[in-house]
Amino acid sequence: MINIDTYAYSNRLKTVHPTEKFLFAMITLVVCLTSPALITPLSVLALMAAGIIIKAGIPGRFFVKLMLVPLSFLLLSVLTIAFSVSTSPAGFWLAQNIAGLTVGIRLPDLVTAVHLLIKSLGAVSCLYFLALTTPMTEIISVLSRMRTPVIITELMALIYRFIFVFMEMATTIRRAQSSRLGYVSTKSSFRSMSGLFSALFGKVFLKSRELFDTMEARGYTGEIKVLAKKYPVNLKNYLVLTALEIPLILLNLLGR
Amino acid sequence: MSEVILEAVDIKFSYPDGTNALRKVNLEVKKGEKLAILGSNGAGKSTLFLHFNGIYRPDAGSIKYRGQDISYGKRALIELRKKVGIVFQDPDSQLFSASVWQDISFGPLNLGLGEEVVVDRVKQAMSDTETTDLQDKPTHLLSYGQKKRVSIAGVLAMEPEVIIFDEPTAWLDPRHGREFMELLEKLSQEGKTIIISTHDVDLAYSWSDRIAVMYSGELIASGEPGEVFLQPDIISRADLLLPWLLEMHRELVQKGWLPPSGPLPKTREDLFGSIAAKRERRLSVL
Ligand SMILES: Nc1ncnc2c1ncn2[C@@H]1O[C@H](COP(=O)(O)OP(=O)(O)OP(=O)(O)O)[C@@H](O)[C@H]1O
Numbered sequence A: 001m002i003n004i005d006t007y008a009y010s011n012r013l014k015t016v017h018p019t020e021k022f023l024f025a026m027i028t029l030v031v032c033l034t035s036p037a038l039i040t041p042l043s044v045l046a047l048m049a050a051g052i053i054i055k056a057g058i059p060g061r062f063f064v065k066l067m068l069v070p071l072s073f074l075l076l077s078v079l080t081i082a083f084s085v086s087t088s089p090a091g092f093w094l095a096q097n098i099a100g101l102t103v104g105i106r107l108p109d110l111v112t113a114v115h116l117l118i119k120s121l122g123a124v125s126c127l128y129f130l131a132l133t134t135p136m137t138e139i140i141s142v143l144s145r146m147r148t149p150v151i152i153t154e155l156m157a158l159i160y161r162f163i164f165v166f167m168e169m170a171t172t173i174r175r176a177q178s179s180r181l182g183y184v185s186t187k188s189s190f191r192s193m194s195g196l197f198s199a200l201f202g203k204v205f206l207k208s209r210e211l212f213d214t215m216e217a218r219g220y221t222g223e224i225k226v227l228a229k230k231y232p233v234n235l236k237n238y239l240v241l242t243a244l245e246i247p248l249i250l251l252n253l254l255g256r
Numbered sequence B: 001m002s003e004v005i006l007e008a009v010d011i012k013f014s015y016p017d018g019t020n021a022l023r024k025v026n027l028e029v030k031k032g033e034k035l036a037i038l039g040s041n042g043a044g045k046s047t048l049f050l051h052f053n054g055i056y057r058p059d060a061g062s063i064k065y066r067g068q069d070i071s072y073g074k075r076a077l078i079e080l081r082k083k084v085g086i087v088f089q090d091p092d093s094q095l096f097s098a099s100v101w102q103d104i105s106f107g108p109l110n111l112g113l114g115e116e117v118v119v120d121r122v123k124q125a126m127s128d129t130e131t132t133d134l135q136d137k138p139t140h141l142l143s144y145g146q147k148k149r150v151s152i153a154g155v156l157a158m159e160p161e162v163i164i165f166d167e168p169t170a171w172l173d174p175r176h177g178r179e180f181m182e183l184l185e186k187l188s189q190e191g192k193t194i195i196i197s198t199h200d201v202d203l204a205y206s207w208s209d210r211i212a213v214m215y216s217g218e219l220i221a222s223g224e225p226g227e228v229f230l231q232p233d234i235i236s237r238a239d240l241l242l243p244w245l246l247e248m249h250r251e252l253v254q255k256g257w258l259p260p261s262g263p264l265p266k267t268r269e270d271l272f273g274s275i276a277a278k279r280e281r282r283l284s285v286l
C-alpha cells in the first residue's frame, strides 16, 4: 500500500491532468462492470495493464503482485459460486459422489464464476490505474471539484496525511523498543506492543490538538481552503480516452 | 524602531494538567527588531509564543498588540493572526496536507486573497525557502529539515508583520541554516519584526538586536546581546553557555592581546579583524 503511494508521485503519468486519469479509470470501470460478455473485462485488463506498465512505467512484476492480492480473496468467493452440492447427480458437468451427496460443478455456474472473476479483476485494475498514477491529494481535488461534500474530502485529506504521521511514529517507537531488546521474547513483545499502542494513543490526542492550534494560527475558520495544482488540460488525452472507450462500450452493446 | 508592537504584561499560564508553564512574563517586542529568546528545555518559550497570536489565553495578565489588549473574539483573532505568524517547532504538527503546494497555499487563502495573488505568494515563499523542487513531493517523503522549510514557507506566504520562529534552525544543515539566517536578514530589512527561540547562543548573540532569557516560566533578563551575556549569574542560572566570540574575546583580553575597554565583537570578522590589528602594532614596535 505504501509502495502504491510512492509510485503515485513518481510515475510517468504524474503530469497528466488528474481529471483525465480519473475519468479514464471511472468510465472504464463502469463499462467493465456492466459488460455482458467476457471480452470487455479482458480488454479492460489488457488496457489497464498496458497503461500501468507501458505508459506509467511501473514495473510489471509490481503490477502482477498487486493483482495477486485480490486474486486469492476473489478465488475463494468465486469457488463457492462454482461448486454446488445436491442430492441428485443431474445437471452436473463435473461431479463427485460423497456419501450419497453429489458435490461438483454445473456448467452455467462455472461460466458465471469465471465471468465474475475476470470482471472483478478488470474492475480492480481500473482502480489500480488510478491509485498508481494519481497522488491521493489530486484525487481529492478532483472529488471536490465534482462537488463531493466538503466533510468527506477534508476528512480524506487529513486522514491520508495522518496515516503517515502516525505510521512514522509507530515505526520510530518500534525501532527504539527493539533496539532496547523489546521484542526478544513473546512476553516482552506483548509488553512492548502494549506500550507502543498506549504511547501512540496519547500522541494521537496531542497531535490532533496541536494540529488544530497550528491551523488556527494560520487563520483556519472551519473550512480547509487549499489551492489545487494546475495541470495542463490536454485535448489529445480526451480524444484518446474517447477512442478507447467507444469500442469498449460498443462491445458491451453488441454482446447484449 | 522604538514603537512597541507586541507586549506581554504579567502573563501567567498553566496547562490543564497543572504545569505552571508561565509564572510571570513581561516582554516588550519593538517594531522591526530582531529578538532572540533563549532558555533551556521546558522554560516556556513555545508556550509564550502561542500566546502571541491568541492560541492560548493567559490565566492572568494580557497580551497587547500595538498598545491594545488583544480580544479573543473570532473576528479579532483572525485579524491578529494576519499580523502575527508563528512557525511551529514541530513541522509534523503544522503540515496538515500531504501536498507541499496545498499546505503553503492554506494560510494566504485564509486571508481571503484572490487565487492569482496566492499563487504568486506561494511561489515566492517556495523560492525564499528553497522548496520549489519539493513541491511535487508528498510531505511524508520529505526529510525533517525539508518539512521545516516547507512549514516556514507556509507562514511566509501569509506575509505577517511579526513572524515568530520556534527553533527554526534546530534541524537544518549548516548550509540551509546559514541561508535561513540570510532570509531572516532579508525579512528584517523589509521591516518585519522577527522573534526566534533558539538554543544556539552563538546565533542569538550575532544575529539579534535584543535577547530575552527565560528560565522555568519566567523572563529573567532582557537587553542587548552584549549586556545579557556579560551577566554571569543570569547565564549560569539559565543553563546557557557563553557565545564563543565572547569567550574568545574574554580570553584575548585576559592574556593581553586585546585592550579591555574595546568594543565587544559582534561577528567573527570583528574579532579576527581586531587580532590582526594587534599583531601589526607589535611588529611596528619591533
Ligand atoms: N500540552 C501540554 N500539557 C501540559 N504541559 C505542557 C504542555 N506543553 C508544554 N507543557 C509543559 O510546559 C512547560 C513549558 O513548555 P514549553 O514547550 O513552552 O517549553 P520550551 O521552552 O518551548 O522548551 P523546548 O526548548 O524544549 O522547546 C514544560 O514544563 C512542559 O512540560
Ligand SMILES: [Mg+2]
Residues within 6 Å of the ligand: B045, B046, B047, B089, B166
Ligand atoms: Mg519549545
